[in-house]
Amino acid sequence: MLRLITGRAGAGKTALVMDEIRRAALSGEGGRVLLVPEQYSHEAERELARVAGPRLPLYAEVLSFTGLARKVEAELGAAGRKALEPGGRLLCMALALDGVYSRLRVYAGARRSPELQLELLRAVDELSAAGLDEAAVAEAARMAGGALGQKLEDLSLVMGAFLAAVGPEHTDASERLSRLLSRLPESAFGREGHIYIDGFTDFTGVEMKLLCELMSRGADMTVCLTLDALDEGSEVFELSRRTARRLLREARERGVPSRVETLEARSERSADILAEHMLSYTEQHFDSDNSVFLYTAESVPAECELAAARAIELARSGCRWRDIAVAVRSFEDYRAQLEAAFAYYGVPLFTARQTDITQKPLPALISSAYEAVLGGWEQAEVFAYLRTGLAGLDAAECDELENYCFTWNIRASHWLSERDWHMHPDGWSGRWDEESKARLARINMLRRRAAAPLLALERASREAHTASEHAEALAALFEDLDLAERLASRADELERTGRLQAADEYARLWDAAVSALEQCAAILGDMELDAAGFSRLYLLTLSQYAVGVIPVSLDMVTAGDFDRMRRRHIKHLIILGASDERLPGPAAEGGVFSSEERRALAELGVPLDAGDAELWREFSLIYNCVCLPSETLTIVSPAYGSDGAAARPSFVMSRAARLFGLEIRRADSRMFRTMAARPALELAAEAAGGRGDALSKAAEAYFEKAAPEQLRRLRAASKARPRLLSPGTAHSLYGEELRLSPSRVEKFASCRFAYFLSYGLRAKPRRPAEFKAPETGTFIHYILQHVAEDTAAEGGLAGAESERLAALTEEYARRYLAEELGGLEGKSARFAYLYSRLCESVQRIVEDMAEELRQSEFKPLSFELDFSRPGLSPTAELPSGGSVRLGGIADRVDGWVHGGRLYLRVVDYKTGRKSFSLSDVMYGLGMQMLLYLFALDRSGERLYGMETAPAGVLYVPARDVLLSEEGDLPDEEIERKRRDKLRRSGLVLDEPEVLHAMEAGESPVRLPVKWKEGVPTGDSLASAERLGLLGRRVEENLRALASQLRSGSITADPCYKGAQDNACLWCDYAEACRFTEGEGSDRRRYLPKLSATRVWDMLEGGAENG
Secondary structure: OEEEEEEOOOOOHHHHHHHHHHHHHHOOOOOEEEEOOHHHHHHHHHHHHHHHOOOHHHHEEEEOHHHHHHHHHHHHOOOOOEEOOHHHHHHHHHHHHHHHHHHOOOOHHHHHOHHHHHHHHHHHHHHHHOOOOHHHHHHHHHHHOHHHHHHHHHHHHHHHHHHHHHOOOEEOHHHHHHHHHHHHHHOOOOOOOEEEEOOOOOOOHHHHHHHHHHHOOOOEEEEEEEOOOOOOOOHHHHHHHHHHHHHHHHHHHOOOOEEEEEOOOOOOOHHHHHHHOOOOOOOOOOOOOOOEEEEEEOOHHHHHHHHHHHHHHHHHOOOOHHHEEEEEOOOHHHHHHHHHHHHHHOOOEEEOOEEEHHHOHHHHHHHHHHHHHHOOOOHHHHHHHHOOOOOOOOHHHHHHHHHHHHHHOOOHHHHHOOOOOOOOOOHHHOOOOHHHHHHHHHHHHHHHHHHHHHHHHHHHHHHOOEHHHHHHHHHHHHHHOOHHHHHHHHHHHHHHOOOHHHHHHHHHHHHHHHHHHHHHHHHHOOOEOOHHHHHHHHHHHHOOOEEEOOOOOOOOEEEEOHHHOOOOOOOEEEEEOOEOOOOOOOOOOOOOOOHHHHHHHHHOOOOOOOOOHHHHHHHHHHHHHHOOOOOEEEEEEEOEOOOOOEOOEOHHHHHHHHHHOOOOEEOOOOHHHHHOHHHHHHHHHHHHOOOOOHHHHHHHHHHHHHOHHHHHHHHHHHOOOOOEOOHHHHHHHHOOEEEEOHHHHHHHHHOHHHHHHHHHOOOOOOOOOOOOOOHHHHHHHHHHHHHHHHOHHHOHHHHOOHHHHHHHHHHHHHHHHHHOOOOOOOOOHHHHHHHHHHHHHHHHHHHHHHHHHHOOOOEEEEEEEEOOOOOOOOEEEOOOOOEEEEOOEEEEEEEEEEOOEEEEEEEEEEOOOOOOOHHHHHOOOOOHHHHHHHHHHHHHHHHHOOOEEEEEEEEEEOOOOOOOOOOOOOHHHHHHHHHHHOOOEEEEEOOHHHHHHHOOOOOOOOOOOEEEOOEEEOOOEEOHHHHHHHHHHHHHHHHHHHHHHHHOEOOOOOEEEEOOEEOOOOOOOHHHHOOOOOOOOOOOEEOOOOOHHHHHHHHHHOOOOO
16 A cells, blocks of 8 residues: 655645554554664654654664665575765775776776765766666667766776676675665565655655555555645755655556545744745735845854854743754854854754864874885875874874974984984084983974884885785784874873863774775785785775764754754754855756756756756755754855855745735844954944944953953953063063173064064074075184184294195084084085085185285284173163163174284174165164174273274174186186185274274285275275274164164064065065064064265264155
């Protein structure tokens, strides 16, 4: 007996069926089965248990078609065949394509494309669900011909190869219902009792064949279908109408009695009225009874905030969170913003989803482990593996190890070596002490912990030849990492911190990893594979395991797509995204068959969805969703579409407005922020900042009474100055007395924010250990200092023979290599070559400086003079309180005694191309040597025992000179050009006798001056008076910069002299700063070039910087 129960939504079809099952259970009649779609089986089971009570399991059960297949397999036995899991299915498809790709004309490229393999798997499922096997698809290919025929021919080959890959040991989901159909005659199922079918709109080809077989086996069959009439009616019900006619025709052909019961829906609910007239353009008008609300919102975030605010409003009226649902077509477009809005408003929300496992740490761990051991232990892969949090090192340990590997460019040979790493953790510039030795020991310990599991995997993978052996190697990695325990511990930690959904996901990851490994071992078995091939197939298998989430509470608002809303007891429904772009949803893109191909197949009699069926199914989905709420329906449309153009409301919204005479109201996003504490506090912040309107002032007044302490903190925060540390923070970072070196002053003058990162937060930029500036500078300084000190007794550099200087230079170069760089052991051939070249260059530099001093009456007095020494370091009080003390080290101080005074010259060795600039000094830059010079002018007498006078400052090039010239040049010309390159830069006292003492003769080759008719000229000259003015300016600059530093300034205000000369150009902190001109307080300080004449005019006239 076939009985059709028809009627609109809400007519009572499901309730009638549930009641019949309940009465049968109460009277002890068994054999009742309720067959529902897979996604509704759990909900139907709960509802039936609620209605029928505890006796239900004895007399009735809820099944899906897949559940029915499992039931019959349990009765008849699975013939030793195990069902393939999703990962195993994709694995079989990959194997199938490996076998037939050379015979494919359309899909040969799918062999290396997991995305296309999934498309083909879906195509196989659809064809199988339609009741088509390999032969039927091949016949359809013959009939279709052309491009469609080639596609179908490929699919026929793929289907055959896929089922062959599945093999006799397994059963696949695509053939499960076909196999059920073939075995049903052997089963006792359906021979008696009553089968109820509910929740379907239509059926696939195989499902319809199963129903036809079941209706003629003896059991009664009741099918519930939502439709208005069998003969004709609304397009909303067209699919259900066709299904009803097909079932009645099949019953008639099989001689099965049938009858139709039609239930009338007498609901006066506004939602039902809207659903009924959704596609009928009646002129009738109805009273919504304040149960339908229509809004338009500016944007998707505004829609989501409105939904959260509406949920709060409904909850305050007395309903539970679980009575509210949010529905959005193409839900994934809204998920993230909806979750963020509900969290912001403090509304508990559950969005049913299957989490993509490939976004979790476990697949990342496995893929990067294989990439590391197969790809030469590249740093990116090794640390991608370590930073998953599952490899045994925490974040801080990973940081320490990665910094070392980055510094020393650690490669495979270093990881594989059994010897400890021995290079300094800070690179070439590092100096060994107990702390650095302890760091290196810790790094070696971390390196061994990190590498041990990977080394074991590498060895096992090298020895493995079959899939099973590779599976054992990967299982050993899991065991070495204690992966099961780590995942369980992580889940416990997440649970303790209240992140219950994430905890549940982690708890399931281990099962997925093991299941995927078992599938690979079972399906691939003794197939010969290399490690790369096995890892690809394993990760492909693992990618198919979706980790579902469960609600962390029973009382939550639920949200999802329209097809997830059916069979729910919902009092209040909020529909978002109700524009004509989204409702009805656009035709599904992608897939193997286009819409035109589906229509062509339908004409050939191939039963795939085609033509209007998809649109009818969409209308049915909308209808069923709109009918759901028992109390209120809220529909929200975005003001703009995905392309930025103005969006039109969906037909559902337009019909609701016309039926109930409602206005589509524009949502005031600011108004609904008053519904929750955090958004309202944001409104109050506007008033606290002095820029609020009446609404924000009302929010401020509310918090004044309800949460005064919170409002007090908010007001304090609103008064905080941007890019300015509090006095307490500045004091904690820099101390009561500012201790500055010239290099620190230079950094602060260049950019306040860079100084804060470097000396406040002590953020160290990562640099590879390459032997170049500043490491090259350190080496040259070392050589010059030690050679000068060793020759002091014989008259210094000027008094030593060239052979003696060369020998000393070579000796100290050897010492530096051994003591500071750890010798050549473990160094690359390139390093040895570059170091030998550097030694040759430093020989020439030492000889050049010796030659300079031989022609000068100034003699070196101090090397590496430390200005932090007591009595030498200048201290100045700051106007705002506190003091500043200058430190730092001068490379060399030279002196010349004349007229009872000691003239002092500060020398700085420069391996780069920095030159002295009076313009920079005016802006607070480049003051290093002048700070030293004027400090010596004040305290030099204590140091050297006689009255001192400043003679100037010089940058001395400490670099070798390479000339690039076209054609041959005479030796004399080459030497002249080389001397020009080595000319000093600086500022010297404009007194002829002092200048002659620095370099004899009227044609100096080193000093930055020229003589004309016995008079020195040039911008590098300054009289004693001008040096005094400059000294005062330097002191003013120092006080001003120190005061700004003391006030806590951390403004990103880089100095800018040009595109190739600015503080941002080579800044170590560009990635942390992300400076953008004009954004927030980010502003460049433009420093126009000042001529020497302009500088002296400003100093002598007291003018400000122009």
